[in-house]
Every structure is written in structure tokens, then in C-alpha cells.
Amino acid sequence: MRANGRETRTIWRQGDDVAVIDQTRLPHAFEIATLRTCDDAVRAIADMIVRGAPLIGATGAFGVALAMQEDASDGALRDACGRLEASRPTAVNLRWSLERMRGRLSATPASDRVDAAFREAEAIADEDAQMCSAIGEAGLAVFRDALAASGRSRLNVLTHCNAGWLATVDWGTALAPVYKAHRSGVDLHVWVDETRPRNQGASLTAWELGQEGIAHTVIVDNAGGHLMQHGEVDLVIVGSDRTTRSGDVCNKIGTYLKALAAHDNGVPFYVALPSSTLDWRISDGVREVPIEERSSREVTHMTGATRDGRIETVRLTPEGSVAANYAFDVTPARLVTGLITERGVCAASAAGLAGLFPAEARAA
Structure with missing residues (x-):
């Protein structure tokens, strides 16, 4: 996607190193x-x-590929995968990719593991970009139907957090249909939840949409229900960090409240995700998904630009006030209108997912 007028990805190999966009700076x-x-x-x-x-x-x-450059032994492979998996517990894609790397490299002689590891990592990245592009195409059909049903000339979409190309290798999940629609000439406008804490909506989603020239408005997290009550939202679309085999969706904290508001106001609520985000091992998202708790400082402090361009961090809360920082919540499948995947759209249910992913469902 576009960054400062140039096409780029979020991650790429750079010689013996790996380059990424530093999203804490955006x-x-x-x-x-x-x-x-x-x-x-x-x-x-x-x-x-x-x-x-x-x-x-x-x-x-x-x-893992970088680890193999340091030490390609079996012990180093196990250690690297263990440390990487522990870095963030909620998003299932990390476990999925590490299991794939471990399986590929375990069957490879140590002398060949560096090249094999980089090839497999690049394949994972390429496949992610392809899956997200396919999600965009599937979601484009949903958007066109929603626009026709609205009776208006412009589609109003609400999204929560950042599920654009910055959250993937390219294209994004929830924003992939937005980009496909915009590039195909669909007139649309995006309501962007600020998404406290960390403000991924205000900082990242708004930046992405601005880079693409897509009309958008940043709103406080608590404004979404009001807009839905007044007919200003035609559909809600979000991403997912883990979706269970029954269709429960774990996503950024606050997603559940958006789903409740959408349900109460008859607004379609869609979740866009690649198959790598499906966790076939669990069914009850509320009870089985581990919810990451991050530093309270993300709640008590905020970083932004001053008038003269300096980046400053300020405290919002009284000194000594305790803050809790739950990073994710779970939206029950009954509140989800549909799941948009690289294989198409399905109901948020065991049967719906099995229809698109029969082999995976049988193996679960």
C-alpha cells in the first residue's frame, strides 16, 4: 500500500537483516x-x-530466520520459538507461524536452515498479502450490497482499532475492502474510532486512509452508538486477533461494545480475517482465549506532537491512581453478521466456518 506516495509493505528482508515500519513513531x-x-x-x-x-x-x-543465523541447532530453534511465542499471547497468528516454521526447519539439516528459514518467512509474508487482497475482494461485494441497501450514494463504514495494511504485510483485513472499494470507484466514508488505549485508530488507521486519499472522520470511542442510532453508519467492520471454531471473535478492547450497539440498531457487523487467525483448538472465546493485560502506563499516559513539532508524553490521570489495561475483548458469534475471509463470506458459526474450511474443521 501507499506510504508517502510510494508502494511499500510493513516488513521485508534487507540483506541479512529484516526491516519493519516502526509503528510507535506514526x-x-x-x-x-x-x-x-x-x-x-x-x-x-x-x-x-x-x-x-x-x-x-x-x-x-x-x-526465527534471524535466530538461525546465530545458531541453527535444534535447541536454538526451540528456544527462539519459545521466546517469540511468549512475546504476545493473544494473537493466534504468532503461534501458527512459529509452528509452521518449526515444522519446516525440523525436517531441514542445520546447514541449510538459514536459507530455508528466510524462504519460509518470505512465503508466509507473501501469502498474507495475497490472503488480505482476497479478503478485500470478498468484502467489496459486501460493501456494494450494503451501499445498494442504504439507498444512498455514499457508504458510511465504522471501524475500530487498526486492521489496515499496517496490521498485516499488505492490504489489511478490515480495511482491505475499504481500499478495494475506493480503488473501484465506490464513494465511501470511514468513521475511525480513536481506539484507546494506544489510539491505533486515530494514529494508524487515520494515517493509512489519509495516505490513500479516503474520506474519514476520527471519533471518540464512545460516539459509535450515537452515530448508529441516528443512521450514520451503514456497516461496521473490524479485524480479529483470534477467532474460535464457533465464530467467537477476539479483537481490540471495545469491539464487543461496538457489536452490541450495532446489534441494537440493526447495523451489520462484519469481521475480516485471514484463515491464519482461526483457532480451531477452542470454541468458547470468552472462557478460553487468553486476554493480554498490558502496562497501565498505556492508560495513564498519552504521547502526541506539540505545537512546535516535539513529541511529548503526558500523564492524564492523578498521581497514584491505579489503572487496568485489558488489551482485548471477545465478541460472541451471535453478534457477528458474517466473517469475511480469503475464501469468501460465511456465518460466524461452526457450520459456517466448516463450509469454507472443511479440511481444517474435520481435523479440529
Whole structure:
């Protein structure tokens, strides 16, 4: 996708290193971070230099490749995968990509593991971009139907957090249909939840949409229900960090509240995800998905640009006030209108997912 007028991805191999966009610097600065070791990849994931379930998975794969450059032994492979998997617990793509890397490299002689690891990591990245493009095409049909049903000339879409190309290798999940629609001439406008804490909507989604020239408005997280009540939202679309085999969806904290508001107002609520985000091992998202709790500082403090362009962090809360920071919540399948995947759209249910992914469902 476009960044400063140029086509780019979020992650790529750069000689013996790996380059990523440093998302902690956006939207005020566009900077590239270089990952030279597995430890660099672990820190990039844990500190959210990279974020978004698909991109975390791709970064984990490249992290394994970097580890193999240091030590290609079986013990080093196990250690690298263990440290990478522990860096963020909720997004299932990380576990998925590490299992794939481990399976590929376990059957490869140590002398060949560096090249094999980089090839597999690049394949994971390429496949993610292809899946997200396909999600965009499937979602484009949903958008066109929603526009026709609205009776208006412009489609109003609400999204929560950042599920654009910055959260993936390219195209994005929830924003992929937005980009496909815009490039195909559909007139649309996006309501962008600020998405506290960390403000991924205000900082990242708004930046992405601006780079593509797509009309958008940033709103506070609590405004979505009001807009739905007044007919200003034609559909809601979000991404997912983990979706269970029954269709429960784990996503950025606050997603559940958007789903409740959409359900109450008859607004379609869609979730866009690649198959790598499906967790066939669990069914009950509320009880079985591990919910990451991050530093309270993300709640008590906020970073932004001053009038003279300096980047400053300020405290919002009284000194000594305790803050809790639950990073994700789970939206039950009954609140989801449909799941948009690279294989098409299905009901958020075991039967719906089995219809698109029969082999995976049988193996679960």
C-alpha cells in the first residue's frame, strides 16, 4: 500500500537483516527499524513496533530466520520459538507461524536452515498479502450490497482499532475492502474510532486512509452508538486477533461494545480475517482465549506532537491512581453478521466456518 506516495509493505528482508515500519513513531514520523537478531524481533513484537495479528505472525517467522543465523541447532530453534511465542499471547497468528516454521526447519539439516528459514518467512509474508487482497475482494461485494441497501450514494463504514495494511504485510483485513472499494470507484466514508488505549485508530488507521486519499472522520470511542442510532453508519467492520471454531471473535478492547450497539440498531457487523487467525483448538472465546493485560502506563499516559513539532508524553490521570489495561475483548458469534475471509463470506458459526474450511474443521 501507499506510504508517502510510494508502494511499500510493513516488513521485508534487507540483506541479512529484516526491516519493519516502526509503528510507535506514526503518525508523526515515518521511520524504518532494523531487526538484526531474534531478540530484536521479540522486542519489536512486545513493544508494538509491529502489531496486528498477521504482521506479528510474519515478524515471528522472520525472527526465527534471524535466530538461525546465530545458531541453527535444534535447541536454538526451540528456544527462539519459545521466546517469540511468549512475546504476545493473544494473537493466534504468532503461534501458527512459529509452528509452521518449526515444522519446516525440523525436517531441514542445520546447514541449510538459514536459507530455508528466510524462504519460509518470505512465503508466509507473501501469502498474507495475497490472503488480505482476497479478503478485500470478498468484502467489496459486501460493501456494494450494503451501499445498494442504504439507498444512498455514499457508504458510511465504522471501524475500530487498526486492521489496515499496517496490521498485516499488505492490504489489511478490515480495511482491505475499504481500499478495494475506493480503488473501484465506490464513494465511501470511514468513521475511525480513536481506539484507546494506544489510539491505533486515530494514529494508524487515520494515517493509512489519509495516505490513500479516503474520506474519514476520527471519533471518540464512545460516539459509535450515537452515530448508529441516528443512521450514520451503514456497516461496521473490524479485524480479529483470534477467532474460535464457533465464530467467537477476539479483537481490540471495545469491539464487543461496538457489536452490541450495532446489534441494537440493526447495523451489520462484519469481521475480516485471514484463515491464519482461526483457532480451531477452542470454541468458547470468552472462557478460553487468553486476554493480554498490558502496562497501565498505556492508560495513564498519552504521547502526541506539540505545537512546535516535539513529541511529548503526558500523564492524564492523578498521581497514584491505579489503572487496568485489558488489551482485548471477545465478541460472541451471535453478534457477528458474517466473517469475511480469503475464501469468501460465511456465518460466524461452526457450520459456517466448516463450509469454507472443511479440511481444517474435520481435523479440529
